[in-house]
Amino acid sequence: SNFYRNQQILTFYGIRKFESVSRSKYNRVEKNTESVKIQQQTVAAPIFNWKDIDVWLYILSEKIDFNDAYRLGYDRVGCxxxxxxxxxxxxxxxxxxxxxxxxxxxxxxxxxxxxxxxxxxxxxxxxxxxxRQGGNGLAAAKTVKLQFTNCTSEEHSKIYKLFKPYDDELINMFTPFGKVAKDLGQKLLQETIILDAKSNVPILSLQPFMQDGYEHAVKVKTLNVENHDELQRLAGYQIRKFNACRRCLKCESLCRTGAISIIGDSYYIDPEKCVHCYKCMNAKYLAGGCMMDKYLRTK
Known part of the structure; x- marks a missing residue:
């Protein structure tokens, strides 16, 4: 997705609907945002309707080499x-x-x-x-479940459990909300204020926090907005990304300005490129805010 930011990509798959029940539900040409991981990608399966005999007639007539495992009796070769x-x-x-x-x-x-x-x-x-087990039995599954407590001393504040230390990467996750202003927060509390992108009014406060039962935590307070719950929901999306990101690149592909880069273990949003469109926090493209919520969520 890094190489073809604003170009449509046509990708070919060799899948066929007769291979499995799940594949029979696919479309021959797929553009659905939920089904396609790289957003500007259109996925096409030219042999989607072919039966086994069609494939073998083509292979044999064209004298195409094939995996020797088929000669041993396998009718499907994979892992x-x-x-x-x-x-x-x-x-x-x-x-x-x-x-x-x-x-x-x-x-x-x-x-x-x-x-x-x-x-x-x-x-x-x-x-x-x-x-399908989701994340059942996997240690990684706990990272997609948002764990938080309501702050008893401050209204509109939640304390979220983090699975790694509070740092600049987490603060940077809040770039889509607006301007990240460390200098406006209370320095003794290591507080960072997020200013609304349009009005320049403070809408979020972030600070590292000590909470019983949490090795690491962040307190998120919503400010000067009508719908505090909605803003907290979006903040939770970013915290889930921070906790659970497995570098699937879905977020990177969603960003039309190329502001999001996921390299190695680092997730970075360039404040100079971000236009605060909230697309990377839109449930239409990322239910739960992170692709890992879909793959690792347990019932």
């Missing part, structure tokens, strides 16, 4: 541990790669026990482990 593998593929894997197959089964059984399944072996061998 040996893929949950989309059928029982036939699992059986063949147990023959051709017994060590990996056994190690994978043992891993699944241990994981099933970890998430509290009563009969872990039956759960694994019956294929129930293949159901």
């Amino acid at each position: 040996y541990c893929c949950p989309n593998n059928n029982s036939r593929a699992q059986f063949l894997s147990s023959i051709y790669m017994p060590d990996k197959s056994t190690a994978w089964r043992n891993f699944l059984i241990d994981f099933a026990k970890k998430i509290g399944k009563a009969d872990a072996e039956v759960y694994v061998d019956s294929g129930k482990w293949k159901a």
